[in-house]
Amino acid sequence: MTANxxxxxxxxxLEAVRVNKSYGHHQVLKDVSxxxxxxxxxxxxxxxxxxKSTFLRTLNRLEAPDSGEIWVGGDPIxxxxxxxxxxxxxxxxxxxxxxxxxxxxxxxxxxxHFTALQNVMEGPVRVQKRKAAVVREEAVALLNRVGLGDKVxxxxxxLSGGQRxxxxxxxxxxxxxxxxxxxxxxxxxxxxxxxxxxxVMTALAKDGRTMLVVTxxxxxxxxxxxxxxxxxxxIVVEDGTPGEVLDHPKEARTQQFLRRVLA
Amino acid sequence: xxxxxxxxxxERTLLPQVRLKHWGRWVVAALIIALVLVLVWSAAGGNIDxxxxxxxxxxxxxxEGLVNTxxxxxxxxAAAIVVGVVIALMRVSNNPVASVFAVFYVWLFxxxxxxxxxxxxxxxxxxxxxxxxxxPGTDLSIFESNTNDVMTAFFAAFLGLALSQxxxxxxxxxxxxxxxxxxxxEAAQSIGQTPMQRTFRIVLPQAMPVIIPPTGNNFIDLLKSxxxxxxxxxxxxxxxxxxxxxxxxxxxxxxxxxAIWYMVLVTVASIGQRxxxxxxxxxxxxxxxxxxxxxxxxxxxxxxxxxxxxTKR
Ligand SMILES: Nc1ncnc2c1ncn2[C@@H]1O[C@H](COP(=O)(O)OP(=O)(O)OP(=O)(O)O)[C@@H](O)[C@H]1O
Ligand SMILES: [Mg+2]
Numbered sequence: 246m247t248a249n250x251x252x253x254x255x256x257x258x259l260e261a262v263r264v265n266k267s268y269g270h271h272q273v274l275k276d277v278s279x280x281x282x283x284x285x286x287x288x289x290x291x292x293x294x295x296x297k298s299t300f301l302r303t304l305n306r307l308e309a310p311d312s313g314e315i316w317v318g319g320d321p322i323x324x325x326x327x328x329x330x331x332x333x334x335x336x337x338x339x340x341x342x343x344x345x346x347x348x349x350x351x352x353x354x355x356x357x358h359f360t361a362l363q364n365v366m367e368g369p370v371r372v373q374k375r376k377a378a379v380v381r382e383e384a385v386a387l388l389n390r391v392g393l394g395d396k397v398x399x400x401x402x403x404l405s406g407g408q409r410x411x412x413x414x415x416x417x418x419x420x421x422x423x424x425x426x427x428x429x430x431x432x433x434x435x436x437x438x439x440x441x442x443x444x445v446m447t448a449l450a451k452d453g454r455t456m457l458v459v460t461x462x463x464x465x466x467x468x469x470x471x472x473x474x475x476x477x478x479x480i481v482v483e484d485g486t487p488g489e490v491l492d493h494p495k496e497a498r499t500q501q502f503l504r505r506v507l508a
Numbered sequence: 509x510x511x512x513x514x515x516x517x518x519e520r521t522l523l524p525q526v527r528l529k530h531w532g533r534w535v536v537a538a539l540i541i542a543l544v545l546v547l548v549w550s551a552a553g554g555n556i557d558x559x560x561x562x563x564x565x566x567x568x569x570x571x572e573g574l575v576n577t578x579x580x581x582x583x584x585x586a587a588a589i590v591v592g593v594v595i596a597l598m599r600v601s602n603n604p605v606a607s608v609f610a611v612f613y614v615w616l617f618x619x620x621x622x623x624x625x626x627x628x629x630x631x632x633x634x635x636x637x638x639x640x641x642x643x644p645g646t647d648l649s650i651f652e653s654n655t656n657d658v659m660t661a662f663f664a665a666f667l668g669l670a671l672s673q674x675x676x677x678x679x680x681x682x683x684x685x686x687x688x689x690x691x692x693x694e695a696a697q698s699i700g701q702t703p704m705q706r707t708f709r710i711v712l713p714q715a716m717p718v719i720i721p722p723t724g725n726n727f728i729d730l731l732k733s734x735x736x737x738x739x740x741x742x743x744x745x746x747x748x749x750x751x752x753x754x755x756x757x758x759x760x761x762x763x764x765x766x767a768i769w770y771m772v773l774v775t776v777a778s779i780g781q782r783x784x785x786x787x788x789x790x791x792x793x794x795x796x797x798x799x800x801x802x803x804x805x806x807x808x809x810x811x812x813x814x815x816x817x818x819t820k821r
Pocket of ligand 2: 298415
């Protein structure tokens, strides 16, 4: 059975349907649709200002789209389906939906007043109300897994950028999310620290995690992604396997972009 | 003149150096000391019965005033902090009515002189002889009383201090909230924290280092402002000293006793502020502690397994 057969067999874990978003008169997202299936690793690439971050942020409703639907694990994000209508949810209830997904940010956004371990435990204990003792063991194991077993009691300010981002990844994974969203997780790192973070992400992908990654790291995208989505000017220009999109791009926009970044 | 030498640096004798004398500093220091001496000398020569002051410091009426000052300051500050947090959260909320109300509140209660506010509250009975809290449109009343019974001197002073200080606190808390990076809110949202959780676990704790220093200053200010309550007859330190001097005319002696107590209170409050500042500064800046939880044991695969597994390639 190939990966494609698995995808066809299972319903998408994430589905974005004709998502639109404008800031003032500037339409940043134009009817963006995307499906991600369980276990898939999708890399989202495109020029600066294409709307990649904005799109990613609509997926857990950090940004509310002007129109369009986001379905996560069969539920409409930000809404309750009742009698064929979508009723907008108050933020209290939206929070519960967000707890089923996780996000890794460009600037880590670790909680500076918590240790690495407390950062990882915060979501499972406070939000998911799971037993602290159990979560602690899992969190320590996770930090070990990202190579920070000796840094559990360190505060973010005592860690390097690469270490912080690995804690942030552990924090996201600890939520046992349906999928992980990454927004340029290595862009804020010194070049020599990029590798350690990409290694952790590659390991996650190998474990069968479902991941949607906005990245400028073309090598990573080629090695790890099942699918590559190229976005420009708020639309999905091309969507296919790394071979299709990176090696044989059909659209002129894609070819032009790739010539620039791969040069 | 140049010194030429064939000696190495280790062998060479160093030349003597003549230090600068700082004549100006000596002159200024002497002037300040002279000025202080003159002031102390004239104060000592004044018609003040210094020997009576220690007695007034522990006079039962002064001690009662001291306790009342402390109680009034602490209760109104506590209320002001609650008011400040609530108004600041309203100010930054998405509800435009709440936000406008918060702006109006700060404008009004920070704008009116504190003495005017205290007098207005104290004299509320002039315009509202009865305080009735009831259900509008019905005769049902939950609470009913004569205004003068409720609006004691303590309560009027408490309201004036708490509400005006609440206006200042709202601005301090708002500045603290604004100092927290928006990425922190997004991270809290992304792990599914409710607005309440992220306010009290993520945002406010990080706003604390910004909030505490000005809050300490404001508390010291409030501590001294309790003296305004003397005008409506509340027995705090100033009223206490006035009560004594109205019998024996030792106005300066009793006031100096009150002044000494104020300085003691302010000093204690300043030390407390230092303490709090340091406590909140330390969090998140601890120097490399050994990790006590390192287990080094290998990860059980179940923890890392995704809800949806797949064999890859
Ligand atoms: N909060 C906002 N208010 C106004 N305009 C915004 C806002 N956020 C994003 N934009 C605009 O939307 C467009 C898309 O931004 P976005 O951050 O999604 O691009 P991106 O593809 O992630 O780019 P990059 O690769 O530089 O991160 C940009 O033109 C940006 O200026
Ligand atoms: Mg971006």
